[in-house]
Amino acid sequence: MTTVESTTPRKGAPQIERPPSMVQLAAQSLRRMIIGGDLLPGDRVVENQLTKELGISRPPLREALRVLEREGLIRQVSHKGAIVTPLTLHDVYEIVTLRRVLERMAIDLALPVTDGARLARCRSALGAMELAAADDDPAALSEAAFGFHLSVIGLSGHDRLEDTYRSLYLQMLLCMVLNRRARAQRAETPAQDVQRHRRLLELIEAGDPAPVLAELEHHGDRTFIADIADTLDDGSPQARAWLDRLRAEASHEPREPAEPEARG
Structure with missing residues (x-):
C-alpha cells in the first residue's frame, strides 16, 4: 500500500524561518x-x-x-x-504638494480623534522616533518619521487614504534625506526633530484642526525647499512658480524659534 504524504502544513505547526541571503x-x-x-x-x-x-x-x-x-x-x-535615484524640482513639487493634500484630508476627517487606539499608534510611532534619535541612527529616524506621519494619516480611519500615502514611502524617504541634511546644516539636532513631531501630536490631541493644519504647513519642508531647491535639476515652470510662491510667503513669516533639545 502506497502512503501519500500531505504537502499541506499542519495547523499550528511551527514555521522555520530562513536566514536572510x-x-x-x-x-x-x-x-x-x-x-x-x-x-x-x-x-x-x-x-x-x-x-x-x-x-x-x-x-x-x-x-x-x-x-x-x-x-x-x-x-x-x-x-x-x-x-x-535623483530628485528633480518637479519631483519634489509633486511629492510635497500631494503629501500636503493627503495630510490635510486626513486631519479634516480625523479631528477631534475619538478612537484611543489610533492616538496610541501615533504615540508609539513618536516613541520609535525618540529611540532612533537617542541612538543617533539617521536611517531609523527617517523610517520612524515616515511611520509617525503614516500614523497621523491613520487617524482618519480611511484605509484607501492610508494606502495612497504608503505608496509614496520611498519617494518621501528620498525627500526626507535631503530635508534632514538641510536641517542639519542649520544645526537642528535629532532631538529637536523629535520635538517638532511631539508638538504636532500635542496639537492633534487638543482636537482643533486649524492649528494642526498650520503646523503641518510649516513642519519642515520649507527649510528643505529654501536650502536645496536651487541645486535640483529640471524645474518645470509649474514647479518654479510654486517655489517662488513658497519663498515669497516665507519671507513674510517670523523665523521659527529654536526648540529645546529635551523636555523638562
Whole structure:
C-alpha cells in the first residue's frame, strides 16, 4: 500500500524561518545607506568601494542593486552605471504638494480623534522616533518619521487614504534625506526633530484642526525647499512658480524659534 504524504502544513505547526541571503543583507545595507544620507540622490554607486565596505563580492552586490532598482531607489544610467535615484524640482513639487493634500484630508476627517487606539499608534510611532534619535541612527529616524506621519494619516480611519500615502514611502524617504541634511546644516539636532513631531501630536490631541493644519504647513519642508531647491535639476515652470510662491510667503513669516533639545 502506497502512503501519500500531505504537502499541506499542519495547523499550528511551527514555521522555520530562513536566514536572510547575502543579497537580502546587501540590499538592506544599501537601503539604509540611502535612507540614512550616506548616499544622496544623484550619487554614483561605486561597486569597488561597496564590496570593501560591505565585505561581499560583486555578484550579490549587483543583485542587491537590481532589488533596489525595482524599488525605485537605484537607477542605471548610460556611461555612469548605478546611481541613487535623483530628485528633480518637479519631483519634489509633486511629492510635497500631494503629501500636503493627503495630510490635510486626513486631519479634516480625523479631528477631534475619538478612537484611543489610533492616538496610541501615533504615540508609539513618536516613541520609535525618540529611540532612533537617542541612538543617533539617521536611517531609523527617517523610517520612524515616515511611520509617525503614516500614523497621523491613520487617524482618519480611511484605509484607501492610508494606502495612497504608503505608496509614496520611498519617494518621501528620498525627500526626507535631503530635508534632514538641510536641517542639519542649520544645526537642528535629532532631538529637536523629535520635538517638532511631539508638538504636532500635542496639537492633534487638543482636537482643533486649524492649528494642526498650520503646523503641518510649516513642519519642515520649507527649510528643505529654501536650502536645496536651487541645486535640483529640471524645474518645470509649474514647479518654479510654486517655489517662488513658497519663498515669497516665507519671507513674510517670523523665523521659527529654536526648540529645546529635551523636555523638562
